[in-house]
Amino acid sequence: MLIPNQKIDFPFFKESGIDLYIKREDLIHPHISGNKFRKLKYNLVEAKRQGHSTLLTFGGAFSNHIAATACAGKEAGLKTIGVIRGEELEEGWQDNPTLKLASEHGMRFHFVSRSDYRTKGTDLFLYKLKMTFDDFYLLPEGGTNDLAIKGCQEILMEADNKYDFICCAVGTGGTIAGLINSAQPHQKVLGFPALKGDFLTSEIQKLTDSEDWDLMQDYHFGGYAKITAELADFINHFKQKTGIPLDPIYTGKMVFGIFDLIKKGFFNPGTQILAIHTGGLQGIKGMNQILKQKNLPLLDL
Template sequence: MPFSHPFLQEVAEPITAARGVRLLLWRDDLASPDLPGNKARKLKYNLQLAREQGHHTLLTFGGAYSNHIAAIAAAGRLLSFKTIGLIRGDVPTADAPLNPTLTQATAHGMVLHYLDRTAYRRRNDPDFIAEALTRFGPAYVLPEGGTNALALPGCAELVAEIRAKVAFDALAVAVGTGGTLAGLLLGLAEQEQAVGVAALKNGDFLRQEVDVLTKQAVGQTFNNYSLQTEYHFGGYAKHSADLMAFIRQFQAEQGVLLDPIYTSKLLFGVLDLIAKGYFRRGSTVVAIHTGGLQAWAGWEARFGPLG
């Protein structure tokens, strides 16, 4: 029977029926109008620790269209943290003004500073972070994408939320830094399978990132997951006419808008895997919509409306 739960809906496609696989979509993008999706889950225990340590400022890193930057800025406004964003790219000019993501971030109170690519590559260097704290003052530092060991427990909690609504054989999620996938593995505790769909080109290195994260968090690695690296459409934030057509078709047929960077590649990949017989007949697969819809404003400013 179709679900009436607001976060869980059937994805009925001819290929799912033909292969005998039940595909469901978990709408984490609907969890909060202000701070939706996996970013809120990654931030939960980080922000708790920031409070416990007496911090009043969050400092983080990201690209000019980053979902993470958008989330930190929103969290700062909602929870009364000052926020500082160190942005990869050039200082805006009259000819190249703030994009919609950074405009909204500043509206939330985030102070932006810009780093060239050489400086930005040092963002995880302890000496570089120490220099930043000397310059900007005491702050709780969050890595690019919000992925660290404390991000995992918040993502792990999603597994129990889904289990409470439906029995499943596999969870599927888009992968950018590996944090959400690693968190899901903690929650699965080697019971069901996880499938990660890499959103960036040459994403095989993410296997090591996931294993390092789970090792840091709980002292072990997991074998109940796969990483699919063939659905990147050219690389991070890259797209094609086929991907745009898929997004339009999915919205028309399922009533769900996917983002152009993560979840569209996830759903395209999962449906292709179903078509190829990756999931056994009778399986229930839950794909997770992790949000990221704020990216559309900047996307359309660069490439025009989805149509």
């Protein structure tokens, strides 16, 4: 699968002597794009190999993983169940763009309280799910497991060996682990966490033996799914100048961070950077609902 790398031209790049390219993984599929396609690829194969007919996974109200799993399941001929965080969503979920999309692709929902959701990794929680839904292939929240990492290792191609830095947004750590495992010795991988806190460092280290990577912790904008007028304006301006849409949860924060690091002289002149567009664009509609309520700038669709 040949995914194009699109060069980004802004005046201050030339002044800094930096070349930035974005790998357009968002173009893989209308609904199963970016890292979600990569994470699901081998899990779908394994689910069928084991003889399962149903996928079950977890996510929040605007989860890219929930939407992608529903769409991938339908294309693969598998039923899907989404365990959704927040029992208050059970009433009126049809107004939620992400859940509506997932439902249109056949996903059944199981809404649980936030306190119960925090126990989703326990044997008791999984036992109750099996009693309710019988047999299913379990996908973790965010889709990260060994097979997901295997899929993400295929993001980088031989033609990408010329880049000095590989950048990606970080959620559960599976995508960056795959990139770290497949990066060349001369390449450094930089992750831009969408979540607040430094706990991700230890989580990622469990998934890879390499140490040639780092997390840029200053671009989460307050935490997961948090957004400011500054970030919204940046995303809209970037799209107007490049034609590339960015999602506000992950890629928008990553590209904002890369721009800021370039301006601060973090990268040496002559550096070539490849940023991975991990998709997630379905979340823009839901985020605009929140931005409208907060009287913040809406994101261009």
